[in-house]
Amino acid sequence: MLTIQGTRVAATKLTSGVLDIEPQTVTDRICQRLVDIVGRDQHRRGVVVALSGGIDSSVCAALSVRALGPSRVFGLLMPEKDSSAASEDLGKLLAEHLKIEYIKQNIAPTLEAIGCYQWRDDAIRIVFPEYQKDWKSKLVIAGGIDGRFNYFKLVVQTPDGKRQEKRLDHKQYLQIVAATNYKQRVRKTIEYFHADRLHYAVVGTPNRLEYDQGFFVKNGDGSADVKPIAHLYKTQVYALARFLGLPSVICNSKPTTDTYSLPQGQDEFYFALPYEKMDLSLWAHNHGLPAEELAYCLGISREQAEFIYRDIETKRRTTAFLHAKPVLVENVPELGL
Amino acid sequence: MNDIKTQVRQYILNNFLMGGDPERITDSVSFIEKGIIDSTGVLELISFLQETFGIRIEDAEMVPENLDSLEKIEKYVDSKLT
Numbered sequence: 001m002l003t004i005q006g007t008r009v010a011a012t013k014l015t016s017g018v019l020d021i022e023p024q025t026v027t028d029r030i031c032q033r034l035v036d037i038v039g040r041d042q043h044r045r046g047v048v049v050a051l052s053g054g055i056d057s058s059v060c061a062a063l064s065v066r067a068l069g070p071s072r073v074f075g076l077l078m079p080e081k082d083s084s085a086a087s088e089d090l091g092k093l094l095a096e097h098l099k100i101e102y103i104k105q106n107i108a109p110t111l112e113a114i115g116c117y118q119w120r121d122d123a124i125r126i127v128f129p130e131y132q133k134d135w136k137s138k139l140v141i142a143g144g145i146d147g148r149f150n151y152f153k154l155v156v157q158t159p160d161g162k163r164q165e166k167r168l169d170h171k172q173y174l175q176i177v178a179a180t181n182y183k184q185r186v187r188k189t190i191e192y193f194h195a196d197r198l199h200y201a202v203v204g205t206p207n208r209l210e211y212d213q214g215f216f217v218k219n220g221d222g223s224a225d226v227k228p229i230a231h232l233y234k235t236q237v238y239a240l241a242r243f244l245g246l247p248s249v250i251c252n253s254k255p256t257t258d259t260y261s262l263p264q265g266q267d268e269f270y271f272a273l274p275y276e277k278m279d280l281s282l283w284a285h286n287h288g289l290p291a292e293e294l295a296y297c298l299g300i301s302r303e304q305a306e307f308i309y310r311d312i313e314t315k316r317r318t319t320a321f322l323h324a325k326p327v328l329v330e331n332v333p334e335l336g337l
Numbered sequence: 338m339n340d341i342k343t344q345v346r347q348y349i350l351n352n353f354l355m356g357g358d359p360e361r362i363t364d365s366v367s368f369i370e371k372g373i374i375d376s377t378g379v380l381e382l383i384s385f386l387q388e389t390f391g392i393r394i395e396d397a398e399m400v401p402e403n404l405d406s407l408e409k410i411e412k413y414v415d416s417k418l419t
Contacts, residue, residue, distance in 0.1 A: 142396065143396070143399060147400060148396070148397070148399045148400050149376060149379045149380075149399045149400070149401070149404070150376050150379075151379075151380060151383075151396070151399060167396060168380075169380065169383070169384045170377060170380035170381045170383075170384055171384070173377075173380060174377070314369070314376060315376075317372065317375065318375045318376045318377070
């Protein structure tokens with residue numbers, strides 16, 4: 001038995017069932033809010049959604065179509081050199097499934113011109129001087145859920161499949177991340193071009209895990225006018241996808257960053273745990289459950305569960321800057337600021 | 338021994354706090370709990386310690402018990418140098 005807020009409870013209280021939702025109710029609520037926010041509050045005529053082919057943007061697009069109708073939803077496919085062809089196929093499949101207007105704009109030439117790939121490769125070559133343009137790479141997070149400070153390893157792979165990895169120091173880490181952040185920021189620039197052109201709002205597609213833990217690029221994918229699923233755990237987003245009748249290949253897709261040239265799961269890059277476990281960890285932490293209960297549920301030690309809780313708090317602190325609006329030195333009360 | 342703490346305190350003051358009162362960073366204050374250093378700052382601190390003291394900080398050693406206060410850093414760096 002465990003004691004939670006003065007009440008003795010069975011140690012089996014935390015199960016995946018805590019994330020169950022009533023999808024019809026949730027869908028109705030989001031759709032009503034979308035109509036109110038986009039139409040009444042923001043005075044826009046529709047929404048732009050960037051379609052990555054992943055579960056979050058797919059659900060956001062489907063909810064937008066339910067709320068506003070397909071003629072008021074504009075989709076964007078924005079592949080680049082390192083994104084997978086499968087993602088583009090899934091985005092296209094979804095747009096056609098939803099019967100929305102969409103266009104494809106390959107952003108690789110823009111990224112090339114702005115120096116995205118060059119800056120990234122320059123940083124990689126400081127770590128691996130032999131790195132060539134036809135090699136692949138990715139970043140992998142380590143440390144946090146083992147009780148250490150978080151750090152990143154750079155993984156590179158030669159065309160014949162030979163892999164090497166090294167820990168990154170802060171300069172190379174920051175430069176690689178800054179360079180790849182160009183991708184999200186260029187995409188957002190294009191989203192706002194079309195939003196301005198059509199007098200639409202831009203939909204941001206983070207789920208609760210991403211929003212809470214700061215897994216987004218400031219002024220990149222973090223920028224939007226409305227974020228319909230930021231209150232939903234990833235598990236719940238998958239449930240909505242099934243309820244909304246999205247193609248099974250999307251409903252069964254595994255979350256990836258689709259940002260680096262080597263295949264990279266979100267758990268490798270940022271969360272360090274598969275989303276199902278991260279969802280339960282975040283839910284347990286949000287509801288004040290002791291580490292013992294999370295440990296029991298996930299089949300890990302109490303110490304590991306405490307490390308997960310600590311990592312959640314660390315990421316919240318570290319990424320508060322991403323959520324923050326620009327800070328004024330003095331108030332401007334006429335604007336309520 | 339004091340030299341390690343003095344150098345690290347000065348680095349933290351200059352690099353993370355843009356100057357200020359050295360007394361703000363007492364020997365035992367937690368950099369993380371007090372919001373003095375964030376996770377990127379930890380990586381910067383590790384680079385500083387490696388370059389300044391000529392040590393290699395292994396992955397397994399990147400723990401708060403070694404790096405989250407001046408006195409912990411002093412003890413840790415001293416152990417690496419001896």
